[in-house]
Amino acid sequence: MANKLEKYHGIIPAFYACFDDLGEISPSRTQALARHYLSQGVQGLYVNGSSGECIYLSVAERKTVLENVLEAVGGKMLIIAHVAANSTRDSMELARHAEQLGVDAIASIPPIYFRLPEHAIAKYWNDISSAAPHTDFIIYNIPQLAGTALTLPLLREMMKNPRVVGVKNSSMPVQDIQMFVDAGEGKLAVFNGPDEQFIAGRMMGACGGIGGTYGVMPGLFLKANELFIARKLDEALSLQNDICRIIYAMCACHGSMYAVIKELLRRKGLNCGSVRPPFPALIPEDMKQVDVCEKMIKKAERTYLGH
Numbered sequence: 001m002a003n004k005l006e007k008y009h010g011i012i013p014a015f016y017a018c019f020d021d022l023g024e025i026s027p028s029r030t031q032a033l034a035r036h037y038l039s040q041g042v043q044g045l046y047v048n049g050s051s052g053e054c055i056y057l058s059v060a061e062r063k064t065v066l067e068n069v070l071e072a073v074g075g076k077m078l079i080i081a082h083v084a085a086n087s088t089r090d091s092m093e094l095a096r097h098a099e100q101l102g103v104d105a106i107a108s109i110p111p112i113y114f115r116l117p118e119h120a121i122a123k124y125w126n127d128i129s130s131a132a133p134h135t136d137f138i139i140y141n142i143p144q145l146a147g148t149a150l151t152l153p154l155l156r157e158m159m160k161n162p163r164v165v166g167v168k169n170s171s172m173p174v175q176d177i178q179m180f181v182d183a184g185e186g187k188l189a190v191f192n193g194p195d196e197q198f199i200a201g202r203m204m205g206a207c208g209g210i211g212g213t214y215g216v217m218p219g220l221f222l223k224a225n226e227l228f229i230a231r232k233l234d235e236a237l238s239l240q241n242d243i244c245r246i247i248y249a250m251c252a253c254h255g256s257m258y259a260v261i262k263e264l265l266r267r268k269g270l271n272c273g274s275v276r277p278p279f280p281a282l283i284p285e286d287m288k289q290v291d292v293c294e295k296m297i298k299k300a301e302r303t304y305l306g307h
Contacts, residue, residue, distance in 0.1 A: 010043030014051035019273030044078025255282035
């Protein structure tokens with residue numbers, strides 16, 4: 001089991017939705033972004049998650065995104081497809097499609113909006129997993145957005161499913177990571193979710209991270225992970241603090257953080273379009289703050305990466 005889980009260790013950016021100038025999914029821009037991440041040396045990609053604006057995409061659009069990511073980098077890096085949708089039927093359809101494409105794993109948040117009992121959540125996840133019977137399954141715990149927290153009894157129930165191999169933990173307490181690692185007894189890959197606590201999550205037992213800001217500064221997260229592995233913890237903490245300050249700066253605009261990220265990527269020659277409403281797009285007054293973010297990232301890259 002340990003060898004099976006090793007492929008999930010490391011830095012896995014959450015992939016961004018790439019739109020054309022009319023706001024439709026752009027296959028060419030999707031492929032270009034995927035190839036960019038391959039060139040950066042990250043472990044893999046987490047496709048169609050929160051950072052991929054999945055809640056605002058149709059089932060067909062999510063299929064298009066995944067197909068183009070696989071066309072660009074399939075077989076060259078780890079691919080985890082987030083397949084949760086508003087209904088079990090749509091989620092299962094996305095799971096079947098992902099397995100047909102040959103992804104390494106599928107992942108799912110719990111059902112949102114309605115407060116369901118844990119037995120209903122377990123059934124939802126197991127039904128999704130049954131639609132991809134030859135593919136690993138990763139639980140996505142993000143209670144602050146989904147409204148449902150992964151509990152230890154629910155995790156133990158899900159571990160009866162042999163396809164369950166991990167938890168993407170985006171709850172804020174790093175203690176949750178420690179508890180999930182313990183409960184997994186060496187059979188679960190537990191990923192740190194909140195980018196602002198990456199080093200703390202690694203210290204509490206996370207095997208790596210899946211994050212929404214990794215994609216705009218992958219080198220910094222790769223370096224943070226390298227420093228952690230080398231036990232250069234003072235330098236790792238310094239880098240983590242600088243990463244946090246960059247994230248805070250990216251959240252200080254009228255437009256959403258993802259709109260800021262896409263503008264920063266555009267300045268690097270990677271046009272992902274804007275964000276899909278109701279996410280707020282950038283306004284002209286935001287550009288000074290985006291300039292600040294760009295300078296902060298470049299300064300951190302000079303300091304820690306030497307370029």
